[in-house]
Amino acid sequence: MKIRSVVFGSVVAGSLLALSACGGSSGSSSSSDSAATDTSVVTETTIPEIVNPLTGLPNTDPSTLTRPAMVVKIDNHPSARPQMGINQADIIFEENVEKLTRLAAVFQSEGSDPVGPIRSGRFQDINLLSSLIKPLFVWSGGNEQVSAAIKKSDLVDLSYTVANKDGGFRRDNDRSAPHNLVAETTKLWTLSPEGSTAPPAQFSYRSASDAAPSTAKPTAGVKVSMDGVKVQWDWDATTNEFLRLQDNTADVDTADVQVAVPNVIVLEVEYTNNYSPTSKTLGGGKAFVFTNGSLIEGTWERSDRLTPFLLKDSSGAVIKLTPGQTFVEVARAAKTAVVPVGTNPDDVKFL
Secondary structure: OOOEEEEEEEEOOOOOEEEEEOOOOOOOOOOOOOOOEEEEOOOEEHHHHHEEEOOOOOOOOOOOOOOOOOOEEEEEEHHHHHHEEEOOOEEEEEEEEEOOEEEEEEEOOOOOOOOEOOOOOOOHHHHHHHOOOEEEOOOOOOOOHHHHHHHOOOEEEEEHHHHOOOOOOEOOOOOOOOOOOEHEEEEEEOOOOOOOOOOOOOEEEOOOOOOOOOOOOEEEEEEEEEEEEEEEEEEEEOOEEEEEEOOOEEEEOOOOOOOOOOOOEEEEEEEEEOOEEEEEEEEEEEEEEEEEEEEEEEEEEOOOOOOOOEEEEEOOOEEEEOOOOEEEEEEEOOOOOEEEEOOHHHOOOOO
């Protein structure tokens, strides 16, 4: 987005000094007065607005502009709900794991103290998250092969074993293990390696002057069959957000606030089994982008893990999101059921 700013130039103002010339005989004098009309020089300039890289929203805290992205692996087991921090994340990726899903919540513009419950990493996290460019990776371990792969990657290891005390890790006594490990983003950011930088933008955002593309179609929402979780997003025209339900229940955080975002992206990917389900997020596939009350069907492309997903509509144009939070469903193919406008979501079956 851009703002228009009117800058008034210095006023070239004031009458020029009257010049007096004295000469000749006594008592003889002459004078001439010259005056310039006051003028105002008005210039107009367009100043790019400083925005947060992962939301496209105006930045209100300059101290956050240079800090790195932080990814927290958040448990989505029924015993881990409600979670902490899910409404503060800039981007959330939902991944299939073993008969359930897990959330990779990306924080940058704001944080959450506490955040969690925190669980283990997966092989798929390395490719999925590397476009954030050396993000802080907050997790609680994994099997030997996964742990070794993550530690060799360029994800910055802030696991429970590495950042235990300094990262504010603790057990929540109101929950049962292993669904009770939490930490604090404020403390975790202090552990950023020297030279850490802010992530690049992961998506393109439309400005206030951008018209909706011709490929956009009004929608009432979508149902996505993830592994072990039935995810539903309902468009709310009052708040201009999609409201999240899972297993027919409103998905809320510990403050009893329902997860609501302006953007939902469903990426259809192939999953392989490499100790656990592993998404293939390099290459390309079908994409469903829900934004501004509309659905834009298209494709995703990604040539290497350091490059963000490129979303294109059926005409080949880059899909632009609404500035704000984004929730990404990393789904299996043919598991997306769009809810047409005017249709009761209950009448649309999960695939």
